[in-house]
Amino acid sequence: MDRRRFVLGTALGSLHLGLLGMPARAAQGEDPVGSLKIDIQAPDVPASPLGMPGLFPGRVIEVAHAGALRDGRVFQPAVREMLDRGMQALTGEAAAGDAWAKFVEPSDIVALKVNPSGTPTTTTSIALVREVIRALGGAGVPNRHIIVFDRNSNQMELAGYHNLLPVGVQVVGLDRRWVVGGETRPGYDPNAFAEMNCFGERETRSYLATIVTTGATKIINLPCLKEHNASGVTGCLKNLAYGCFDNVARTHLYPKTYTNPAIPVLCTTAPLRAKAVLHIMDGIRAVYQSGPFAWNPEFVWEAKTLLMGTDPVAVDRIELDIVERKRRDVGAPSLFDHSPEHLGTSAEMEQTAQKNRFYREPAHIATAARLGLGRYELSQIDHRRLQAG
């Protein structure tokens, strides 16, 4: 059993971790809100060279395709080309099939973590999920070994994953029971959880998905390139942490959010860290304000890009810079801005990029680097840009 305790200062960020049961040292340099103690308990999974940061630490492939959208629709043949080119560049393999074979074997049960939180245009696109399934098939993974999942079955249904994906692929909302090998399982594992008390809430545990602990042997992460009103961006790290653990909305209490350090700490949970082998970020449409839902189409732009890597920290760092650049271009405050005058209501946040509900915490990406999940400094990131099409 993996049992660890984290005590992290939330702003200035000293960090300690130790085995649960051992005295945790007080964090240094805490901000006025104080530090957050997080106890992790989960099945122990042996560390894998494929686990985060994976086979290619610091490498990020950014693939753009001018034809990724056609008449406002995601053009699946373009996505296929982007995916193939990106995988070849990431792995150095000449053939896309060989590239995928570095991450999966035919016997694997592969879970695809999608992001269904948003308008129908700002979720992980069906075209990308279909192409990943096709590529996995090319590597010998049958559809019946593939699970597409997220926390919320209603959002999964709205996005269309239940009815638009190929036959045989299992689609699971973690708020529902699911069936594997004829056995019904709950969405969350009662023996795997993070214990933390953010704001005095009654339920202080967040449980980890059974798909992560026992269902899947590999996880491929398919987040979206989006600003997030609490964490700054919702990228690889947030898509994993807040999409695989339940009861995480409690880490936000206007205007404060504990997404830093909760996101990176949850990502260190042994099964999640070991099994998440590949991250492919959907940036065909991207969001720079009022994410993750982005009801105002004014805040969605056609970036026509995919970001790919095995290092979620490096991918999220590049995403962060892309969103920051976009916000700068439109005159919006930085994601790191903590000026009280930029705080506003949800309605204001959806109307203007000058307002936000929370003091965003994009520093969770840097915290993840300090926890060993990947590389944050640009000088350590091998960022390669490709043009497909």
Next chain:
Amino acid sequence: MDEASANWVTLLSGNDRGGGRVVGRTSRPEQLAWKVTLPESIRTSPVLADGALYVTSLDGRLRVLDANSGRERWSFAAGAEIHSTPALSGDLVLFGCDDGAVYAVNRTSGQQQWKAQSEGAIWTSPSVHGGVAFLGTNDGVFAAIDVAGGRLRWSRRFDGRMHSTAYVTATHVYVGCSDGRVLALDAATGADAWAYETGDSVTASPAVSDGLVLVGSEDRCFYALDAGTGALRWRFEAGLGLASSPAVAAGKVAFGGKDGLLYVLSVADGRLLWKSESIRPIVATPVAGPRIVCIQGFFGTTQAFDLENGKVLWAAELGGSLGSTPILTDEMVYLATYPGVIYALR
């Protein structure tokens, strides 16, 4: 009751999507008559017949509630979660289940009459015509089953999921497939009559009116196909994908879009008559009558419009996700929600 309602040929009975009832009411409901909260989510539409509401839920139960009081008359436990709207045929209520079975339950006693096992989960509603129930599965199987005993008459396997509830006539079955096709099959044998390929998955359920098969596709287009030949008669492009099944009344066809708009077109030529303001994504099926169309938006809004001109007649904010078809009678309005609440409004 007309032939369509009597035989329950499509989701929620006839093309009016009225569960077999004439939709005449246009007035705003004024008060809550009763409210029932089920232990689990409702992802289907209640069906009203003979003073009873038939409701399936994710707790794996079919419940029959008294339509006047909400009191439960009986319930039946199936083998898994239920995403299939029930269908009525004579003394039986039929529905599919996530355990891959079709259940036939006596409407009076609540006793199981038969159970037919398939492979994949069944999210479609059985469509009954001429003593045969037609339905598809998530594994791409489409089957015809005897209503009398559950014997399989024929089945077909397709390359896409079957989330579309079939429309059945004396000779043909019309159904969508997530492989992108609208299919017309011979009702007796399952053989292909014709197929029309759209640009993306067809998960909505077709309606048939004036010799046209009417259905939307995830490719954003709404199609009118000749029921005899499959030839395209007209096409209308919406803003985003279409998963909402159409309802037909008074020469008009109404459906929702993932772009949040309710569209009303002329059946004859596909002309846009009016569209609503956005109520955020719509995947539910509207109910339509000669003077009203009513639909649920996914994020909590139910709105009723004058079918003629799109004027808002009334609206209700229920909260939670919404994906079912309202039932409008002269006396009551029945609404169901994902959180498992059934509202009866007077």
